[in-house]
Amino acid sequence: MTKGNLNRRTLLRGAAVGMLATPALVGKGIAQGxxxxxxxxxWPKASSSFTDSLGKLASDLEERTDGAFKMExxxxxxxAKGPDIYNIVRKGVVPMGSISPSYVQDQAQAAAFMFGIPGTFRQAWEMEHAVKNLGLEDLVNEDLNAEGVMMMADKVLPVEIVVSKKIESADDFRGLKIRSSGTMLDxxxxxxxxxxxxxxxxxxxxxxxxxxxxxxxGAAVGAKSMSxxxxxxxxxxxxxxxxxDAYIVNMEAMESLDDDMRIALTDTMENRFYQRxxxxxxxEAIALSxxxxxxxxxxxxxxxxVLAILAEASSKILETEAQKGERAAKAADIYRTLMTDLGYL
Known part of the structure; x- marks a missing residue:
């Protein structure tokens, strides 16, 4: 059993029941707010995801609960910013935050795989399938739940670089100073x-x-919204x-919610992942145009x-990340199996 009385599987089983029992509003007997x-x-407030991911999640949740669940x-x-967000959620300074899974690579063996191993999956649905259906999110939560934190993915998005200098060869690429994070750094x-x-x-x-x-x-959307x-x-x-991108929730704060509120939160986050x-x-297409x-x-x-060099680097990172422990090895197997089925290996 993880810290507290709930783990992610228990919470999501409750959410599934809630979906069947309460398709519209919940908590009508709970006071508004x-x-x-x-x-x-x-995300900075200038980022499109601050509004279109977090802002939409908050408005959907407030609507579903008839105003009973509000988010500031x-x-x-x-x-806090960047990796520090995990610690303030873990400590309960705030009950919830958004992060990149790359920020918790020291806390969860499979976090790099949920962040995404570069040069592997080519389409969004492949990553969605690996995260939600094949178990990457569950593997990350096996570690995070022990620290009293639950992670749920916000969305899958592509990663593309924008630069101020033209890249015409590997020589141009070498030494290029690029802002990055997580396994993309390596x-x-x-x-x-x-x-x-x-x-x-x-x-x-x-x-x-x-x-x-x-x-x-991200890619085009991020480049546009961040100017x-x-x-x-x-x-x-x-x-x-x-x-x-992902949301993290303090599990003690989650446990403190009434059942209706807890089901509404997890259900809304799960639904928004696929929609978002x-x-x-x-x-992406609109932004790039x-x-x-x-x-x-x-x-x-x-x-x-440059592509040849990147392909070699991708293979090395997958193997290196797989060595981080039992859960990392399982995550690597998820990647290899799906990539083999897709004809990428």
Whole structure:
């Protein structure tokens, strides 16, 4: 048994029952505004995901509970930013936050696989399937639940780099300063770039001042919402991989909720994962078209010699991450099996 009386499987079983019993509103007998959670996002308020992921989750939840469950949404840095968000949720400073799974690689063996191993999955549905149906999210929660935290994926999104300098060969790629995070740091470094982590709230300034030459913040949607195309006119494809954003919840705070409120929260997060992942792919196409028309963005394919270096780096990272323990090895097997079935291996 994990810390507290509930684990993620128990919570989601309750949510499934709630879906059958209460398709519309729940908690009609609970006073309006009875629950008011502060939620610390890793997204700056300028990021589209602050509104379209977290903002929509909050409004759907409030509607479903007839106003009984409200969220106060905090942009990156208001209480904490980046990896520090995990600790304030774990300690109960705030009951809930959003993070990249890359922030908890030291806490969960399979976190790198939920973040996404670059150069592996090519389409969003592949990552969705691996996270929710094949067990990546469960493997991460085996570790996090022991610390009193539960993770649920927010969405799957592509990762593509935007840079201020044209990449015409592997020589151009080598030493390129790129803002990155998680396994992408190792991936880009193995391929010869010079990646570094920079918090989202500091990213635009770092690009405009030349601290870094480029970045990935998702792909087109992230580049547009964070104004990255103002200083980085070259948008490169193919994507480096598929990744996820995620929510984390303090499990003691979750246990303190009435059953209706707890079911409404987990059910809404689960439903929004699939809705948000699908709408994000649509938004990517719209954002890239507008970037070309309005910002003069050039969409360019990475050179073949760069792709060859990246492919070699991907294989090494998968094997390295698999060595981190039993759950990491299981996560690696999920990747290998699905990639084999898809004909990628």
């Amino acid at each position: 009875a629950v008011n959670w502060r939620v610390q996002a890793h 949404l905090l942009g990156a840095g208001e209480f 991936y880009l470094q193995s391929a010869g770039a010079a990646p570094q982590y920079i918090a989202g709230s500091e990213l635009y300034q770092s690009l405009s001042s030349g601290v870094v030459d480029g970045a990935h913040w 990255l195309w103002e200083v980085c006119k070259y948008h490169y494809k193919p994507g480096l991989g598929q990744t996820t 992942s699908a709408e994000y792919q649509h938004a 507008s970037g070309i028309a309005e910002n003069g963005v050039e969409v360019i394919q990475l050179p073949d010699d």
